[in-house]
Amino acid sequence: MTTTEPVLVIGAGVIGLSTAVVLAESGVPVRIRTDERSAETTSAVAGAMWGPALLQPADRVQTWVTDTYRRLVELAADDTSGVHLAAGRMAARIDLGDQLPPEALLLPDLRRCTPDELPDGFLSGYRATVPLIDMPRYLDHLTARFLAAGGELLLSPVSSLTEAVEEASRVVNCTGVGAHELVGDPGVRPVRGQHVIVRNPGITDYFVEIGPGTEPTAYMPHGDRVVLGSVAFEQDWSRTPEREITAAILRRCADVEPLLAGAEVLGEAVGLRPGRDAIRLESERxxxxxxxxxxxxxxxxxxxxxxxxxxxxxxxxG
Ligand SMILES: Cc1cc2nc3c(=O)[nH]c(=O)nc-3n(C[C@H](O)[C@H](O)[C@H](O)COP(=O)(O)OP(=O)(O)OC[C@H]3O[C@@H](n4cnc5c(N)ncnc54)[C@H](O)[C@@H]3O)c2cc1C
Structure with a gap:
């Protein structure tokens, strides 16, 4: 997979940077153009954990999520990557039954929670060690790899695909929720999330609520900080943190993990998940x-x- 023709990648979130790294590290000249610095993107807001992805197209998602799991486990061996392996619980307020997504079987120590491992109000869950990703550090890691491989990164919005293909005959569009405007795709919708970052009071395990609902409780430790969440509000374009949501997140997390009660708040952040009925990964002339x-x-x-x-x-x- 080598060629000397340049490729233009639009977007410097986790999708754009990962794509650009794959291309640049295989010897292809790559330029990224991005509207925002990576640290300002939705990707920087994510918690983030690797976990089963119940999205469409299901068969391809299965391949992508498996591939990514392997790469993240490898990266966890590198202290500077921002990725580490952590034990914890994924729990639901409903009975999850016995059906597991196939990718859950990648997790070597996956097992059902015993009833005493479930917080009040939760009916079922699993314990497993998964990759946790400290996104600001991880995006820095990806950026450093991209630049070390000779990539060029420009803070420069792209106004249309026509403009992009005039600049380069090969383009990868990794604009997240920005695709709503850039390619006029009405199927892309914002799913607003909010996180609260606190000083770590001594937590090493993660907790993630799974199942239905728009206010899942989650906390993920990253060294001296813990990222607490969240909400998932459809069609909400606001990127301003809301005080009431912060208070509710703190309350819900402290209910699950009393150590978090009164933890020092270091920041709040909002990101717009790029919601779509199916991931769009395809080539277009x-x-x-x-x-x-x-x-x-x-x-x-x-x-x-x-x-x-x-x-x-x-x-x-192409
Ligand atoms: C609260 C929260 C928690 C989450 N937790 C997890 C998790 O635990 N695990 C997980 O896998 N995912 C999680 N996610 C989802 C994850 O963050 C997103 O799926 C991911 O960040 C999308 O990445 P992206 O690169 O496509 O988009 P973005 O990060 O939004 O990046 C888009 C890029 O495109 C650029 N762009 C847009 N339009 C233009 C334009 N016209 N010209 C130039 N540049 C443009 C932007 O500036 C940006 O650089 C979470 C999200 C949120 C909000």
């Missing part, structure tokens, strides 16, 4: 080759390497 790689909803980190590899293959074969 548009004056050049445009590969779309967006719409990863609440699982972009968990799908990032698998999607990056396929997007890179598509753009180089």
């Amino acid at each position: 548009f004056g050049g080759t445009v590969v779309h790689n967006y719409g990863h909803s609440g699982c972009g980190v968990a799908l990032s390497w698998g999607c990056a590899a396929e997007a890179a293959e598509l753009v180089l074969s």
Whole structure:
């Protein structure tokens, strides 16, 4: 997979950076153009954990999430990557039954929670060690790899796909929720999330609520900080943290983990998950080759390497 023709990647969230790293590390000249710095993207807000991704297209999602799991486990061996393996619980307020998504079987120590491991109000759950990703550090790691491989990163919004293909005959569109405007895709919708970051009072395990609901309780430790969440509000474009949501997140997390009660708040952050009925990862002829790689909803980190590899293959074969 080598070529000397440049590729333009639009977007420097986890999807754009991963795609750009795959291309640049295989010897392809790559330029990223992004509207915002990586630290300001939705990707920087994510918790983030690798976990099963119940998205469409299901068979391809299965491949992408498996591929990404393997890459993240490898990265966890590198202290500077921002990825580490953590034990914890995924629990639901409903009975999850016995059906597990196939990718859950990748987790070597996965087992059902015993009743005494479930917080009040939760009916079922699993314990497992998973990759946790400290997103600000991880995005820095990806950026450093991209630049070390000779990539160029420009803070420069792209106003249309026409403008993009005039600049480069091969383009990868990794604009997340920005695809709503850039390609006029009405199927992309914001699913607003909010996190609260607190000083770590001594937590090493994660907790993630799974199942239905728009206010899942979650906390994920990253060294001296813990990221607490969250909400999932559809069609809400606001990127301003709301005080009442922060208070509710703190309350729900403290109910599950009393150590978090009164933890020092270091910050709040809002991100817009790029919701879509199905992830769009496909090639289009548009004056050049445009590969779309967006719409990863609440699982972009968990799908990032698998999607990056396929997007890179598509753009180089186009
Ligand atoms: C609270 C919260 C918790 C989450 N937790 C998890 C988790 O635990 N695990 C997980 O896998 N996922 C999680 N997610 C989802 C994950 O964050 C997203 O799926 C992922 O960040 C999407 O990445 P992206 O690169 O597509 O989009 P973004 O991070 O939004 O990046 C889009 C990029 O495109 C650029 N862009 C847009 N339009 C233009 C334009 N016209 N010109 C130039 N640049 C443009 C932007 O500036 C940005 O650089 C969470 C999300 C939130 C909000």
